[in-house]
Amino acid sequence: MAEPPLRPRRRFRQPSVIPGFGITFGYTLTCLGIIVLLPLAALVARASGLGLWGIWAVATDPRVASALRVSFGVSLLAALTASVFGFLIAWVLTRYRFPGRKIVDAVVDLPFALPTAVAGIALASLYAPNGLVGEQLAKLGIEAAYTPVGIYIAMVFIGLPFAVRTVQPLIEEIDKEIEEASATLGADRWHTLIKVVVPPLIPAVLTGFALAFARGVGEYGSIIFIAGNLPYVSEIAPLLIVIKLSEFDYGGACAIATIMLGISFVTLLAINLIQAWSRRRFGYV
Amino acid sequence: MSSALATTRPPARAGSVVTEGLAVRALLIGIAVVFLALFLVLPLVTVFIQAFAKGWSAYLAAFSETDARSAIRLTLLTAAIAVPFNLVFGVMASWAIAKFEFRGKNLLVTLIDLPFSVSPVVSGLIYVLVFGAQGFLGPWLLAHDIQIIFAVPGIVLATIFVTFPFVARQLIPLMQEQGTAEEEAALTLGASGWHAFRTVTLPNIRWGLLYSVLLCNARAMGEFGAVSVVSGHIRGLTNTLPLHVEILYNEYNFVASFAVASLLAGLALVTLLVKSLLEWRFSAEIAAGARGH
Amino acid sequence: MGPSTAIRVEGLSKTFDTAAVLHDLSLDVRAGELLALLGPSGSGKTTLLRIIAGLDFPDRGRIIFGADDATRVPVQERAVGFVFQHYALFKHMSVAENIAYGLNARKRADRPAKAEIKRRVGDLLDLIKLSGFADRYPSQLSGGQRQRIALARALAVEPRVLLLDEPFGALDAQVRKDLRRWLREIHDRTGQTTIFVTHDQDEALELSDRVAVLSKGRLEQIGTPDEVQENPVSSTVLKFLGDTIEVEAIAQGSEVRVNGRLTPVKAPPGLVGPVKLYARPWQLQFAEPDQAHLEGHVRSSYRSQGRQRIEVDRSEGKTVVVEASDTHRLAAGRKVGLTINAGYVFKD
Numbered sequence: 001m002a003e004p005p006l007r008p009r010r011r012f013r014q015p016s017v018i019p020g021f022g023i024t025f026g027y028t029l030t031c032l033g034i035i036v037l038l039p040l041a042a043l044v045a046r047a048s049g050l051g052l053w054g055i056w057a058v059a060t061d062p063r064v065a066s067a068l069r070v071s072f073g074v075s076l077l078a079a080l081t082a083s084v085f086g087f088l089i090a091w092v093l094t095r096y097r098f099p100g101r102k103i104v105d106a107v108v109d110l111p112f113a114l115p116t117a118v119a120g121i122a123l124a125s126l127y128a129p130n131g132l133v134g135e136q137l138a139k140l141g142i143e144a145a146y147t148p149v150g151i152y153i154a155m156v157f158i159g160l161p162f163a164v165r166t167v168q169p170l171i172e173e174i175d176k177e178i179e180e181a182s183a184t185l186g187a188d189r190w191h192t193l194i195k196v197v198v199p200p201l202i203p204a205v206l207t208g209f210a211l212a213f214a215r216g217v218g219e220y221g222s223i224i225f226i227a228g229n230l231p232y233v234s235e236i237a238p239l240l241i242v243i244k245l246s247e248f249d250y251g252g253a254c255a256i257a258t259i260m261l262g263i264s265f266v267t268l269l270a271i272n273l274i275q276a277w278s279r280r281r282f283g284y285v
Numbered sequence: 286m287s288s289a290l291a292t293t294r295p296p297a298r299a300g301s302v303v304t305e306g307l308a309v310r311a312l313l314i315g316i317a318v319v320f321l322a323l324f325l326v327l328p329l330v331t332v333f334i335q336a337f338a339k340g341w342s343a344y345l346a347a348f349s350e351t352d353a354r355s356a357i358r359l360t361l362l363t364a365a366i367a368v369p370f371n372l373v374f375g376v377m378a379s380w381a382i383a384k385f386e387f388r389g390k391n392l393l394v395t396l397i398d399l400p401f402s403v404s405p406v407v408s409g410l411i412y413v414l415v416f417g418a419q420g421f422l423g424p425w426l427l428a429h430d431i432q433i434i435f436a437v438p439g440i441v442l443a444t445i446f447v448t449f450p451f452v453a454r455q456l457i458p459l460m461q462e463q464g465t466a467e468e469e470a471a472l473t474l475g476a477s478g479w480h481a482f483r484t485v486t487l488p489n490i491r492w493g494l495l496y497s498v499l500l501c502n503a504r505a506m507g508e509f510g511a512v513s514v515v516s517g518h519i520r521g522l523t524n525t526l527p528l529h530v531e532i533l534y535n536e537y538n539f540v541a542s543f544a545v546a547s548l549l550a551g552l553a554l555v556t557l558l559v560k561s562l563l564e565w566r567f568s569a570e571i572a573a574g575a576r577g578h
Numbered sequence: 579m580g581p582s583t584a585i586r587v588e589g590l591s592k593t594f595d596t597a598a599v600l601h602d603l604s605l606d607v608r609a610g611e612l613l614a615l616l617g618p619s620g621s622g623k624t625t626l627l628r629i630i631a632g633l634d635f636p637d638r639g640r641i642i643f644g645a646d647d648a649t650r651v652p653v654q655e656r657a658v659g660f661v662f663q664h665y666a667l668f669k670h671m672s673v674a675e676n677i678a679y680g681l682n683a684r685k686r687a688d689r690p691a692k693a694e695i696k697r698r699v700g701d702l703l704d705l706i707k708l709s710g711f712a713d714r715y716p717s718q719l720s721g722g723q724r725q726r727i728a729l730a731r732a733l734a735v736e737p738r739v740l741l742l743d744e745p746f747g748a749l750d751a752q753v754r755k756d757l758r759r760w761l762r763e764i765h766d767r768t769g770q771t772t773i774f775v776t777h778d779q780d781e782a783l784e785l786s787d788r789v790a791v792l793s794k795g796r797l798e799q800i801g802t803p804d805e806v807q808e809n810p811v812s813s814t815v816l817k818f819l820g821d822t823i824e825v826e827a828i829a830q831g832s833e834v835r836v837n838g839r840l841t842p843v844k845a846p847p848g849l850v851g852p853v854k855l856y857a858r859p860w861q862l863q864f865a866e867p868d869q870a871h872l873e874g875h876v877r878s879s880y881r882s883q884g885r886q887r888i889e890v891d892r893s894e895g896k897t898v899v900v901e902a903s904d905t906h907r908l909a910a911g912r913k914v915g916l917t918i919n920a921g922y923v924f925k926d
Contacts, residue, residue, distance in 0.1 A: 013387035014594070015635045017653050018468055019478030024381035028393070031374045035446055036399055039411035042421055046414055085320050092317040096310050104318060106561040110325045112500070113553035113560075115507025116405075117527040118546040121534050122328035125335055125543075132331070133323075157324055189305060218404025221509035221527070225534065238406035242514060245410065250419055257407045264402045268395075466666035469633050470728075472653045473660040474680030474735055484679070488670040 040261075047258040050251055058255035063231050064240060068259065071237040074148050075216030078155030079163075083209040085156075086163025087201075093164075094171040108165070111158045116221025123154055124225035146228025151236060154223045159212030166208035170201055203278035207271050214267040217260065332550045335543035347533075347544035355521045356529035356545070359437065363512075363525060364505040367444040371501055375452025376494070380482075382453075383460030384468070394457065400449045408446050409514025412439055435517030440525065443511040448501045455497035456490055459571065463489055492567040496560060503556040507549055583644075584609040584771045585630065585739060590639035592625055592795075599625050600636070601795045607739070607773060612765050614782035615775045617792035618818065623775045624743055626792070630773065631741050632656045643738060659732030661742040665724045667716040673727050674699050674712040680735035702730040705764065722753040729761075733770070742774035746781065758785050779819050783807065791815045813924040816856050823862065823898045825872065827855040827923065834923055836871040843921045857921035859887065859901035864908075870915025874898075876908045890914060 013021065047055060058064055093105050111119065127134040127144040137144050144150050174197060182192040220238040227234045237256055244253035304310070337344055347353060378397060382390060400408065414420050416433035426433060433439045467489065471481035487494075509527040516523040518532065526549055533542035563571060585607040592600040599622045607613050615623040628634040630641055632653035640649045648656055668676050677699045681690055690698070703709045706726040716724055725745060732740060745761070746754040762785055765772055776782050782789045783803040790800040791814075799811045810816040827836045829845040834855060843855060867873045874892040881887075888900045888908055900916060908914065 013385060016385055016465075017472060017633045017635075018384045018465055020482075021381060021385050021387075024377040025385075025387075028374070028378040028381050028397075031378075032393075032396055035442070035449055036396065039415050039446070040399070040403075042414040043407070043411045045421075085317075088313060089317045089321065092313050095304065096314055098314050102561070102565070104321060106557055107321055107325055109557055109560065110329060110553070113503050113507075113556045114329065115503075115509060115527050115546075115549045115553065117509040117530045118332060118507070118549045118553070119328055120509075121530060121542060121546060122331045122335075124534075125539070126328060126331050133327070153324075157328070160324065214402055218402075218407070219510075220404065220406050220513075225531075238404050238510065241406050241410060245413065245514060248419070250414070253410055254414070257404075257410050260404055260407060264404070268402050272395075466662050466664065467668060469653075470660065470662060470666040470668075470731075471679065471683070473631055473633070473656075473658055474683055474731065475654045475657075476679070476683035477654065480683050484683075485668055488668075 043254060043257060043261070046250065046254040050255055054251065055255045055258055058252050059259055063235070064237075064252075064256060066232045067235045067237045067240045068256075070148060070151065070233075070235065071217050071260075072263070074151045075155055075159075075213050078152050078216050079159055079209050079213035081152075081156050082159035082163040082212045083205055086160055086208060086212075087167055087205060089160075090164045090168040090171055094168055108161050111161050111222075116158070116219070117225075119157060119222040120154070120225035123150070123157065123222065127153060127226055145226055146230065146234060148227075148234055150226035150228065151223050151234060154226050155212075155216035155219060158219055158222055159216050162211040162215060163205075163208040166211065167201060167204045170204045174200075200282050203274050203282070206274050210267050210271045210274070214264050217263060329550060329554075332543055332546050335539060336547040338543075339540050343540050344544045344547075347541035348548075350541075352521050352524065353529060353541075353545060356524045356526050357548075359440070359524065360506050360526040362437070363441050363444050364502055366441050367448055367505045368498060368502050370445055371448050371452050372494075372498055374449070375456055375497065378453040379456035379460050380486075382457050383463075384465055394454075397453050398450050400446050405447060405508065405510025406514055408511040409443050412442055412446070412515050416442075434515050435519065435523060437523065439515035440512050440523060443515045444505050444508050447508050447511050448505050451501035451504065452494070452497040455493055455500075455571070459490055459493045460486070489570070491570075492563055493571040496563050496571045499556055499559055499563075503553060506552060582609050583607070584611075585773075586640075586642040587626070587630065588640040588642065590626065590629060590636045590641075592622075592629065592634070592636050599795050600629075603639070603792075603795065603797050605790060605797055605800065607771060608788075609771055610769045611787040612762070612772045612774070612785065614786035614789045615773060615792060616777070616779060616782040616789050616818070618777060620794075621792040622795040623777075623792045627741050627743055627773060627775050630739070631658045631660045633660070657735065657738045659729075659735060659737030659740045661725070661728045661732050661740070661745055663744040663747050665716070665728040667724055667728055667731075669716055671715075672712065673703075673708070673714050673716070673719075676716070676727055677702055677731045677734050679731060698734060702734055705733075705767075706730045720753075721749050722757055725749065725757065726760075729764070733768070738771070740770050740772040742772065744775055744777070746776075746778075754781070761785065783819070791818060793818070810922060813854065813856060813922075813926060816922055816924075821859055821899060822856045823859065823900075824896075825855045825857070825918070827853050829853045829923060836918060839871050841871060841918045841921070843918065843923055845923045849923060849925060853923050853925060855918065855921050855923050857918050859899050861918065861920040862898070862900045862916045863919055864900070864902065865915040865917045867913055867915035869917070871918050872898075872916040874914065874916070876910050876912045876914055878910055879908055890916065 050058075059068065089108065093101065093108075124145060125131050127137070127150055129135065129138050129143070129145065131145070134144055142149065144153060178196055179192055182196045183189075187195065218238060220236075220242075223236055224239055227236060227239075229235050229239055237260055241253045241256050244250075244256065305313070348357075382394060413434055415422055416426060416439060417423055418427065418434070420434070433442070467485050468481050471485045472478075476484065507527055508525075509531070512525055513528060513531070516525070516528055518524060518528060520532070524532065526545060530542050530546045530549070533539075533545065583606050587603060587605040587607075590600050590603045591598070603622070603626065615626060617623045625634055629636050632648070632651065636649070640647055642648060643656070668679065671679070674696075678695050681695050681698065699712065700709070703712060706729060708723060708726060708730075711719070711723070711727075716727070719727065729742075729745075746757055749757065758781060774785075786803065788800060788802055789806050791798040791806060793814045799806055799815045801809075806815060807819060810819065816822055825836055827834050827841070829849050829851065831850075832844045832847070834841050834843045834845050834853070836855060841855070845853065872892055874890040877889040877891045877897060879886060879888040886902050888902060889897055890900055891897050898916075
């Protein structure tokens with residue numbers, strides 16, 4: 001074999017007979033750059049102008065700190081609620097047959113389709129002290145509107161579809177044979193669910209949780225009407241950005257935005273790690 | 286297609302070893318339905334109840350206002366620009382990503398997805414930072430008398446940003462799943478790339494495409510946070526429908542506010558209906574993209 | 579080869595990322611022949627086929643169609659008919675539309691008239707014996723029918739060469755057999771130069787005029803089915819073409835000895851010292867242990883299609899399968915001897 005060893009080449013792109021890579025790839029990058037990357041770079045540039053200390057100073061301002069606490073804290077609770085009920089709803093929708101199932105399934109997507117402002121005013125009027133639900137809650141001594149409870153309700157509303165839709169396809173794909181196998185090996189139904197069915201679904205539940213959480217933290221439209229927006233009590237971080245902007249305090253707005261962006265990147269990273277782990281462990285996302 | 290689907294979902298048999306007891310099932314279904322009714326359906330119903338609280342004439346009066354009409358016009362205009370833009374972008378991006386192997390592909394997909402994980406308010410803010418009076422391009426724009434922020438171009442840009450990933454992320458998994466064999470077959474039969482795209486690729490993705498355009502449109506017409514930041518709330522000029530809802534609500538003009546909101550809710554219902562019909566009818570052709578929105 | 583060479587593959591090399599899939603591979607395809615590219619998965623046979631079609635690109639080497647260098651000719655202009663393993667039929671088009679696709683894709687000036695296209699589609703449907711199926715859709719057809727439509731679609735453009743990638747790979751056993759015979763008939767009728775890829779040696783040997791055996795990106799051997807079976811050039815070819823028994827042996831001159839006993843097998847010139855002797859299951863015979871080349875104990879036996887197959891645990895430890903027409907049953911555990919009646923000798 002006198003043939004010279006082939007130089008192992010690392011190409012940018014595998015050659016392909018399919019045409020159109022240059023133009024579609026170029027167009028994609030151009031749009032992405034102009035619409036997404038440049039404006040985001042503007043934010044990063046502004047924030048780096050403030051410096052780490054500048055951002056820290058804004059973050060520790062009592063009003064800002066309180067808003068961040070409300071946004072993150074309530075969103076965490078809401079995402080948890082959405083995950084628990086989301087799992088239950090996904091299970092019911094995939095495993096049980098009952099009249100109206102398809103309609104219930106379609107209803108889950110309502111928060112995706114309903115504009116946030118519409119959801120916002122609807123929730124506000126429902127949970128106001130004289131509203132349909134607010135009145136009943138008031139009898140129980142719960143004030144929903146204009147308190148963090150209202151924020152929580154709005155966040156559950158918008159987070160729920162994420163929790164349902166990330167788990168649902170995986171429940172659909174569960175091979176019934178593994179449950180039958182578990183049953184033939186003598187496990188009762190409860191044992192089968194806990195030991196066999198649920199563990200492979202955990203990554204999806206975590207992903208749904210993270211998505212609901214991220215969405216809750218950033219949410220604006222459906223919250224501001226019900227929240228009452230009392231500083232230090234029920235003021236959320238996105239609203240504070242709007243307030244800072246209307247006061248032409250661009251620095252302050254950028255600092256809060258950067259913190260929020262940082263958190264959503266961490267969340268995004270967490271989702272990717274969960275999915276990478278899930279691929280390794282279970283062979284699917 | 287539908288029969289193939291039916292076989293993958295065997296009906297839960299009574300007394301089967303792979304389901305729960307009847308009582309447990311009934312309980313779980315009950316919880317799910319009540320939860321959804323309380324949290325999701327009730328707010329939707331409220332919109333219509335409040336809108337018609339003072340009867341038809343009060344309802345219709347909300348739309349006779351010129352501000353309401355200009356808000357409708359602006360919302361339609363915004364969607365008419367943002368949706369086609371993202372449609373073309375989505376098709377181009379998914380062609381490049383799904384049909385070719387190149388390095389850095391995952392990064393590219395993540396970047397396209399980015400607008401989904403950015404708060405709407407921040408989405409508006411970044412455009413203010415670029416085009417606003419104090420923004421990077423602000424002085425230059427001012428000198429040339431071009432207004433983007435607090436004007437229609439800013440609203441359109443912010444809307445394009447928040448709906449940017451819709452079409453692409455629906456089509457990428459769908460096209461990836463379909464692979465390249467059919468396009469290759471068309472090419473070996475002498476078809477040009479464009480001919481192959483039109484006659485083979487496009488028919489294969491049409492329902493997924495329609496589906497994603499529908500969702501993209503719903504979001505474009507309903508976007509509130511991002512648009513609110515860049516709009517400046519100038520009545521009759523830079524108010525979209527969701528912003529108009531807010532203004533009326535804050536003025537305690539509840540009937541008019543809910544009336545306008547009912548228009549958007551109606552849009553959402555139509556979207557959901559068509560979406561569900563597409564899913565039931567063409568689930569195989571859109572399924573790949575449906576995993577996790 | 580002269581004028582009868584339809585396609586010449588010259589010094590083809592190809593790597594994917596860092597893994598080489600083709601090494602300096604050369605091959606001639608004769609006009610009108612039915613050539614099988616046979617090899618295990620990963621041998622590069624599909625890549626070779628795709629490069630000939632113009633669907634993949636070589637790092638080095640040339641593809642020559644007749645007298646023309648086609649290496650840089652785009653796939654649309656190569657005039658190949660490619661049949662994909664999973665058919666790649668256009669789901670949204672009827673059978674007739676699928677078959678007419680290549681004709682309709684032509685520029686207006688070259689496109690046959692509508693009536694002419696319809697006639698051609700009808701002829702092809704007759705050829706593949708699916709005349710009544712013009713208006714059906716691919717999802718309404720069985721796998722075998724889909725594959726026949728895919729073949730008709732490829733033939734419709736009157737290709738210079740027909741290329742089939744594992745054409746029967748996705749079909750069940752009975753349909754495979756029918757389609758094999760049918761493909762051979764079509765080939766005999768049309769005289770179309772045809773190359774098909776398969777990993778199934780029976781399929782290659784039954785169907786083709788010549789077989790090219792590929793292994794690890796190299797051409798091991800090319801010849802008629804009889805040639806490759808009777809004179810395999812390497813143990814790789816031999817092993818790939820069927821079950822073999824592998825025995826340590828010593829070559830001296832042309833004589834080959836196993837366990838000190840002379841065998842009837844002749845060693846090729848130049849091969850001396852420790853070698854490997856390979857035999858097919860039917861090239862062994864039972865004998866008294868003290869007169870045999872090998873000895874061992876019967877482990878089990880079973881009958882299949884009129885032959886008896888006996889597994890023997892050799893004293894050296896390996897298990898071999900012997901095929902015999904003897905009808906007497908050998909009890910498990912019985913000590914037996916085996917003589918080698920014929921075989922092949924290679925260095926490795």
